[in-house]
Amino acid sequence: MSEIGDSAISICIALSVILGVLVWLLRALICRTQLEAEGRAVLVTGCDTGIGHEVARHLDSLGCLVFAGCQNTASEGAQRLRVEASPRLQLVNMDVTQPSHVEMAVRYIEESLPQHCSGLWAVINNAGSCVCGEFDWQTMSQVRAQVETNIMGSLTVTKACLPLLKSSPGSRLINVTSVATRQPCPGLSVYTATKHALSGFSEVLRLELAKFQVSVVTVQPGDFSKATNLLNDHHRNMNLMWSEMTDAAREEYKAFFLAYHDTVAASGFTGRRIKPLSVLPPALLRGFETAVLAKVPQTNYTLLPSLIASIRLAVMDIVPKSWIQNYILRRYSKSIPQVSVQRESYKSNVNL
Numbered sequence: 231m232s233e234i235g236d237s238a239i240s241i242c243i244a245l246s247v248i249l250g251v252l253v254w255l256l257r258a259l260i261c262r263t264q265l266e267a268e269g270r271a272v273l274v275t276g277c278d279t280g281i282g283h284e285v286a287r288h289l290d291s292l293g294c295l296v297f298a299g300c301q302n303t304a305s306e307g308a309q310r311l312r313v314e315a316s317p318r319l320q321l322v323n324m325d326v327t328q329p330s331h332v333e334m335a336v337r338y339i340e341e342s343l344p345q346h347c348s349g350l351w352a353v354i355n356n357a358g359s360c361v362c363g364e365f366d367w368q369t370m371s372q373v374r375a376q377v378e379t380n381i382m383g384s385l386t387v388t389k390a391c392l393p394l395l396k397s398s399p400g401s402r403l404i405n406v407t408s409v410a411t412r413q414p415c416p417g418l419s420v421y422t423a424t425k426h427a428l429s430g431f432s433e434v435l436r437l438e439l440a441k442f443q444v445s446v447v448t449v450q451p452g453d454f455s456k457a458t459n460l461l462n463d464h465h466r467n468m469n470l471m472w473s474e475m476t477d478a479a480r481e482e483y484k485a486f487f488l489a490y491h492d493t494v495a496a497s498g499f500t501g502r503r504i505k506p507l508s509v510l511p512p513a514l515l516r517g518f519e520t521a522v523l524a525k526v527p528q529t530n531y532t533l534l535p536s537l538i539a540s541i542r543l544a545v546m547d548i549v550p551k552s553w554i555q556n557y558i559l560r561r562y563s564k565s566i567p568q569v570s571v572q573r574e575s576y577k578s579n580v581n582l
Contacts (some may be wrong), residue, residue, distance in 0.1 A: 361463075
C-alpha cells in the first residue's frame with residue numbers, strides 16, 4: 231500500500247510540474263501576442279532627445295497616433311520629429327515640472343483625439359533628469375531638479391492623463407524606471423532614489439487601476455547613456471557642485487572629486503551628440519513596442535544593452551546584497567584616489 235501511495239504522490243507532483251510549465255508557456259505565448267498599432271493614441275514624454283525621441287519615432291512608424299511631449303517644441307530634436315516622422319505625430323509643448331504646461335498639453339491631446347479613440351491607449355512617463363555626482367557634492371537645486379522631473383513630473387502627468395486612460399479599457403501606463411534600482415551605482419544616489427519612488431508608485435497604482443482595466447507597467451532600461459544625451463550637462467553640473475562647495479569640502483574632496491569627474495568624462499558618457507541624436511539598439515525599441523502593444527503586458531520589462539549586462543544583472547539578483555555592495559565598493563575604490571588624508575585634516579579643523 232505504501233508503494234501505491236508513493237507512486238500516487240509522484241504522479242501528482244509530476245502532473246503539477248507539467249501543468250505549471252504548460253501554464254507558463256501559455257502565458258508567455260499570450261504575452262507575446264501584440265495588438266494592431268494602427269490608430270492607437272500614445273503620449274510619450276521627454277521626446278526632445280534620447281529614449282523618448284527614438285520611442286516616439288518608432289511607435290509612429292508602426293502606425294500609432296503619437297503625441298510627443300517636448301520640453302521645448304523649438305528644440306532640434308522636436309524639429310527633427312516634425313520633419314522626419316509621419317503627419318500622425320504631433321508635437322506637444324510639455325515641461326513635466328510645470329503643472330500648467332501639463333494641464334494645457336493634456337487638454338490639447340483630448341481635443342485632438344480622433345473620433346475612433348475613446349482616450350489614450352498608453353502614456354509613457356519617460357522624461358527624466360540625471361545628475362552624476364556624490365550626494366555630498368550635489369547642490370540642492372540639482373537634487374530638486376531630479377525629484378521634480380523624475381517623481382513629481384511623472385505623477386503630474388499621470389494624474390492629468392488618468393481620465394483619458396480610464397476611458398480606454400485595456401490601456402496602459404508605462405513608467406520608465408532604471409536598473410539602478412537593482413544595481414547600486416555610486417554617484418547616482420538621488421537619481422536612484424527617484425526611480426525607487428517611481429517603482430513603488432507603480433506597484434500600488436497597478437492595484438488601484440486594475441478595476442478600470444488599466445495596466446501599469448514599468449520599463450527598466452540599462453545604461454544607454456553612451457547613446458543618449460542624458461549626461462550632456464555633466465561638465466556644467468560638476469562645475470556648479472565645485473563652485474558651491476565650502477572651502478573645507480574642497481580640501482577634503484579635491485583629488486577625489488577631480489578623479490571622479492575625469493573618470494566619467496573619459497567613459498564616453500558625456501559630450502553633445504548631434505548626428506544622430508541617439509544610437510539606440512533595436513532591441514530597446516522593441517521592448518517599448520511590446521510594453522505598448524502586448525495583449526497582456528508584463529508588469530516589468532528590463533531592457534539591457536548587451537548579453538553580458540543581462541548576465542551580470544541576473545547574477546546580482548541571485549547573490550547576497552552584501553557581496554554586491556563589497557564588489558561595487560572595491561571597483562569604485564580602485565577608480566579613484568583615497569580621501570582619508572583629506573578627511574582627517576577636515577576633522578582636525580572641525581575640532582579646532
